[in-house]
Amino acid sequence: MSVLEVRNIEKHFGNIQVLNDISFSLEKGQAIAIIGSSGSGKTTLLRCLNLLERPDGGQIAVDGQVIFDAADLTTQRESEIRRKRLHFGLVFQNFNLFPQYTALRNVMLARELLAQEQEGFKANKRAILQEIRAGAEDLLTQVGLQDRMDNYPHQLSGGQQQRVAIARALALRPDILCFDEPTSALDPELTGEVLRVIRSLAERNTTMIIVTHEMAFARDVADRIIFMDEGYIVEEGPALEVINHPQKERTKQFLTNFSNQ
Amino acid sequence: MFMTVVGALNVGFLQTLKLFLVTLIGALPLGLVVSFGSMSRFAPLRWLTRTFVWIIRGTPLMLQLLILFYIPGYVLESGSPWPGGESGRFMASAVAFIINYACYFSEIYRGGIQGVPVGQLEAGLVLGMTRGQIFFRVTLLQMIKRIVPPMSNEIITLVKDTSLARIISLQEVIWAGYSFLKGSHGYAGLLWPIFFTGVYYLLFNGFLTLLFGWVEKKLSYFR
Ligand SMILES: Nc1ncnc2c1ncn2[C@@H]1O[C@H](COP(=O)(O)OP(=O)(O)O)[C@@H](O)[C@H]1O
Ligand SMILES: [Mg+2]
Numbered sequence: 001m002s003v004l005e006v007r008n009i010e011k012h013f014g015n016i017q018v019l020n021d022i023s024f025s026l027e028k029g030q031a032i033a034i035i036g037s038s039g040s041g042k043t044t045l046l047r048c049l050n051l052l053e054r055p056d057g058g059q060i061a062v063d064g065q066v067i068f069d070a071a072d073l074t075t076q077r078e079s080e081i082r083r084k085r086l087h088f089g090l091v092f093q094n095f096n097l098f099p100q101y102t103a104l105r106n107v108m109l110a111r112e113l114l115a116q117e118q119e120g121f122k123a124n125k126r127a128i129l130q131e132i133r134a135g136a137e138d139l140l141t142q143v144g145l146q147d148r149m150d151n152y153p154h155q156l157s158g159g160q161q162q163r164v165a166i167a168r169a170l171a172l173r174p175d176i177l178c179f180d181e182p183t184s185a186l187d188p189e190l191t192g193e194v195l196r197v198i199r200s201l202a203e204r205n206t207t208m209i210i211v212t213h214e215m216a217f218a219r220d221v222a223d224r225i226i227f228m229d230e231g232y233i234v235e236e237g238p239a240l241e242v243i244n245h246p247q248k249e250r251t252k253q254f255l256t257n258f259s260n261q
Numbered sequence: 262m263f264m265t266v267v268g269a270l271n272v273g274f275l276q277t278l279k280l281f282l283v284t285l286i287g288a289l290p291l292g293l294v295v296s297f298g299s300m301s302r303f304a305p306l307r308w309l310t311r312t313f314v315w316i317i318r319g320t321p322l323m324l325q326l327l328i329l330f331y332i333p334g335y336v337l338e339s340g341s342p343w344p345g346g347e348s349g350r351f352m353a354s355a356v357a358f359i360i361n362y363a364c365y366f367s368e369i370y371r372g373g374i375q376g377v378p379v380g381q382l383e384a385g386l387v388l389g390m391t392r393g394q395i396f397f398r399v400t401l402l403q404m405i406k407r408i409v410p411p412m413s414n415e416i417i418t419l420v421k422d423t424s425l426a427r428i429i430s431l432q433e434v435i436w437a438g439y440s441f442l443k444g445s446h447g448y449a450g451l452l453w454p455i456f457f458t459g460v461y462y463l464l465f466n467g468f469l470t471l472l473f474g475w476v477e478k479k480l481s482y483f484r
């Protein structure tokens with residue numbers, strides 16, 4: 001069974017239809033890369049999955065359970081949306097770290113707040129917080145920032161900030177981790193360190209959706225690639241196939257323009 | 262003579278200080294209410310609030326004081342709503358100052374609230390935080406950091422603006438200094454008490470400048 005099933009998602013802003021009949025599925029442990037020119041709806045799709053935007057049509061199912069159905073208001077209760085968001089993690093293009101917290105606190109904060117809601121938190125407060133802290137330290141070590149845990153975001157380079165953001169998203173153990181052009185806001189010499197981290201996540205079979213303009217990276221790291229254009233999925237297939245032997249004219253054009261740049 | 266003058270000026274400055282504090286206590290929260298009004302999604306409320314703020318900020322506080330203190334006595338059948346004497350003058354001053362400063366503060370709050378990138382809210386939501394948690398744990402401190410520098414300017418201006426209440430004869434420190442020119446406590450024609458009132462403002466504003474500088478420094482550990 002797929003961990004994620006997206007069925008017929010539609011989204012419009014005013015008169016503009018931004019997503020048209022978007023359907024795809026994702027297997028556990030797989031990575032999908034989404035490519036496509038600017039304005040094709042990639043960010044909007046990720047925002048719909050994370051329920052930052054409400055799709056106008058379609059369904060989202062995680063582990064076979066429908067978490068959102070545009071036609072069924074009972075799946076859209078504000079009180080439940082918060083919990084449902086936890087199925088997904090999102091790494092933003094511009095990091096969005098919390099500036100007043102250190103790298104370590106950025107990673108710990110959300111888990112602490114969730115732990116406080118659990119029964120028995122008061123009784124085991126010490127042990128729980130200790131465990132959250134240890135987990136956050138592990139994650140920061142995993143992204144290569146063991147020496148930077150006590151730095152504030154403004155003391156870190158863009159690449160380091162994005163790695164903190166990845167650790168922060170991982171801390172909640174989402175079923176599916178989404179990346180929205182994680183290296184687009186970085187100087188070219190800093191993209192490598194972030195891509196390496198994502199690559200190592202793929203090697204550990206982290207389930208991911210990666211929106212990216214790094215074609216070689218998408219080809220090497222993703223299992224499948226989705227090419228989007230003007231709100232439609234134009235082509236979807238195994239990563240190597242789509243990059244090396246695109247079937248659709250529009251995909252060929254896009255890839256040619258890309259390699260000519 | 263010096264002690265007599267200083268004693269009288271102290272009494273005046275106490276009134277200055279009282280007006281200053283009462284204005285802050287009233288205008289700091291009222292300003293927040295006004296800023297919410299000016300950001301309301303309900304357009305009529307938004308435009309009403311913004312028009313009101315525009316009028317208050319676009320006209321002199323002195324004019325507002327005069328209107329608030331004298332006009333009700335002419336138009337209301339029941340006469341002036343303000344009690345007689347210094348307490349009535351103080352009440353009218355406090356109301357005028359609170360309204361005026363709430364409008365200035367509201368604009369500063371609005372800048373502070375809207376200045377926090379929406380990405381902060383979205384990052385919190387994606388991490389499963391409630392809007393309340395995001396406000397108190399993430400955005401509030403960032404707003405405060407943005408608000409402190411313009412607020413400290415405004416509050417130092419408020420210290421000096423309290424002297425405007427003299428237009429309705431509130432017995433604040435400049436009124437007290439001036440009284441020695443006209444004749445008071447057995448003295449008349451004294452010039453220096455007027456100059457000396459400036460020392461009170463300088464010292465108090467010096468203290469506030471240090472205080473706000475300290476707060477800004479406390480918040481400088483992040484950007
Ligand atoms: N909140 C919004 N309001 C109106 N239009 C939007 C909004 N967000 C995105 N759009 C429009 O939707 C289209 C797709 O945007 P986006 O999903 O950001 O594309 P991509 O990430 O592929 O560049 C664009 O035309 C964009 O202008
Ligand atoms: Mg985008």
